[in-house]
Amino acid sequence: MALWGGRFSGSASQMFKQVNDSLPFDYVMASEDVTGSIAWSKGLLRAGVLSEDEQQTLQQCLETLQRSIEADNVDFSDSGEEDIHSFVEAYLTQALGDLGRKLHTGRSRNDQVATDFRLWCKRHLNLLKQDIINLLDALLKCANRHDKAIIPGYTHLQRAQPVLFAHWCLAYTEMLKRDISRIDDCIKRLNQSPLGCGALAGTTFEVDRESIAQDLGFDSPCLNSLDAVSDRDFVLELLFCASTGMMHLSRMAEDLIFYNSGEAGFLQLSDAVTSGSSLMPQKKNPDALELMRGKCGRVFGHLQALLVTMKGLPLAYNKDMQEDKEGAFDAVNQYHICLCIGVEVLEGLNLNQERTRQAAQQGYANATELADYLVNKGIPFRTAHDLSGQAVLEAINEACALEELSLTQLQEIHPSIEDDVYAWLELDAVINKRNQLGGTGYDVVTKALYLELENLDKLKSSFSSAT
Numbered sequence: 001m002a003l004w005g006g007r008f009s010g011s012a013s014q015m016f017k018q019v020n021d022s023l024p025f026d027y028v029m030a031s032e033d034v035t036g037s038i039a040w041s042k043g044l045l046r047a048g049v050l051s052e053d054e055q056q057t058l059q060q061c062l063e064t065l066q067r068s069i070e071a072d073n074v075d076f077s078d079s080g081e082e083d084i085h086s087f088v089e090a091y092l093t094q095a096l097g098d099l100g101r102k103l104h105t106g107r108s109r110n111d112q113v114a115t116d117f118r119l120w121c122k123r124h125l126n127l128l129k130q131d132i133i134n135l136l137d138a139l140l141k142c143a144n145r146h147d148k149a150i151i152p153g154y155t156h157l158q159r160a161q162p163v164l165f166a167h168w169c170l171a172y173t174e175m176l177k178r179d180i181s182r183i184d185d186c187i188k189r190l191n192q193s194p195l196g197c198g199a200l201a202g203t204t205f206e207v208d209r210e211s212i213a214q215d216l217g218f219d220s221p222c223l224n225s226l227d228a229v230s231d232r233d234f235v236l237e238l239l240f241c242a243s244t245g246m247m248h249l250s251r252m253a254e255d256l257i258f259y260n261s262g263e264a265g266f267l268q269l270s271d272a273v274t275s276g277s278s279l280m281p282q283k284k285n286p287d288a289l290e291l292m293r294g295k296c297g298r299v300f301g302h303l304q305a306l307l308v309t310m311k312g313l314p315l316a317y318n319k320d321m322q323e324d325k326e327g328a329f330d331a332v333n334q335y336h337i338c339l340c341i342g343v344e345v346l347e348g349l350n351l352n353q354e355r356t357r358q359a360a361q362q363g364y365a366n367a368t369e370l371a372d373y374l375v376n377k378g379i380p381f382r383t384a385h386d387l388s389g390q391a392v393l394e395a396i397n398e399a400c401a402l403e404e405l406s407l408t409q410l411q412e413i414h415p416s417i418e419d420d421v422y423a424w425l426e427l428d429a430v431i432n433k434r435n436q437l438g439g440t441g442y443d444v445v446t447k448a449l450y451l452e453l454e455n456l457d458k459l460k461s462s463f464s465s466a467t
């Protein structure tokens with residue numbers, strides 16, 4: 001039965017129930033609703049609304065329900081209840097009669113849903129953090145497995161300068177680290193308790209909101225009841241975390257799809273994360289990566305959808321806000337799936353190091369070196385750039401690499417060029433000259449990799465002690 005029947009003489013239409021009921025999707029917050037209800041029962045005890053015995057009985061009944069939820073033993077499907085809050089209350093009332101009907105004293109579904117959803121978001125942000133840590137782990141292992149491999153680095157998808165493959169891995173490491181810190185920030189801001197704010201104006205019962213917040217693991221209570229029940233910034237921030245994280249995964253996927261293409265031929269993906277074609281027997285398609293890229297659309301869409309839903313809402317709660325959940329649930333699920341499949345992709349990835357080395361040597365990716373060489377001979381960089389361009393043009397005409405031009409040819413371009421230029425143009429030298437912080441030199445990348453492995457250990461242990 002609806003929680004609000006008293007003032008109605010007619011019943012809701014089937015169509016209205018279909019549009020209004022959220023139980024078909026908000027049942028996933030059942031555990032949070034029970035946790036919030038236990039904390040509220042303690043608040044009512046402290047406020048003198050419930051006796052010690054009553055609170056104990058309610059708590060035991062809620063704990064029984066919690067165990068069934070954890071064991072996946074609750075059937076939410078044919079209760080006919082409107083939402084998870086009505087479901088839990090109906091359960092209590094069925095089990096405990098009038099005592100069950102006391103729990104909602106001073107509480108509204110408005111502060112209840114805001115509390116449940118904050119708890120749900122916090123739990124899932126922490127799970128996502130663990131997923132990102134796993135991907136970081138796979139990325140650093142992949143870098144370690146290929147620590148000497150060189151690939152072409154691109155700008156405008158044109159071969160630009162060679163880089164270590166490990167340097168590429170460390171670029172995504174930086175993004176993943178920022179994704180973790182973005183989640184930490186999001187958790188910091190959402191970590192306030194709306195419970196005790198009632199429908200919008202607070203409650204007349206003397207519940208101690210500080211201790212309720214503490215019981216629920218929040219840092220503090222929300223400070224304004226109107227804001228507490230109508231704020232969904234935390235959902236938007238979660239969606240932004242998921243969107244930015246997915247965008248990073250998508251860029252990584254795009255790089256790998258290209259490296260895996262027949263044209264590049266830089267790597268093989270394992271059979272575990274690829275599929276074939278129903279028509280063309282030779283095909284091995286990078287589906288996992290394409291889905292990491294493709295799923296961004298719906299996740300970004302959920303962020304956009306909620307921004308639009310929220311933008312015109314007057315204070316305080318409006319039913320529009322019930323639309324906050326399905327997008328967030330889906331975004332979290334898709335992001336989780338992509339982080340997990342990303343691990344499998346990286347674990348099974350095999351770089352064709354001869355091929356990448358060869359590709360890194362093509363495309364005049366060492367033209368900057370020639371310019372830098374000339375700068376070292378005292379020539380202004382702009383002139384050196386121009387001279388190196390002339391050398392590239394000559395090599396293109398001769399259909400050879402820069403280092404295949406003879407010394408005479410190079411000296412015609414500039415007389416200061418000597419025999420030592422060939423050592424400068426050599427691939428490993430090109431890499432090794434970039435040993436400044438953040439560069440792609442072997443030494444600096446080896447050191448960065450070592451530091452990141454240390455960071456990862458710290459992250460892993462701080463995470464397991466925090467959860």
Ligand code: ARG
Nearest residue numbers: 022083109110113317321322
């Ligand atoms: N199912 C509702 C939601 O998710 C719970 C809050 C209902 N509040 C109300 N005033 N009808 O938003």
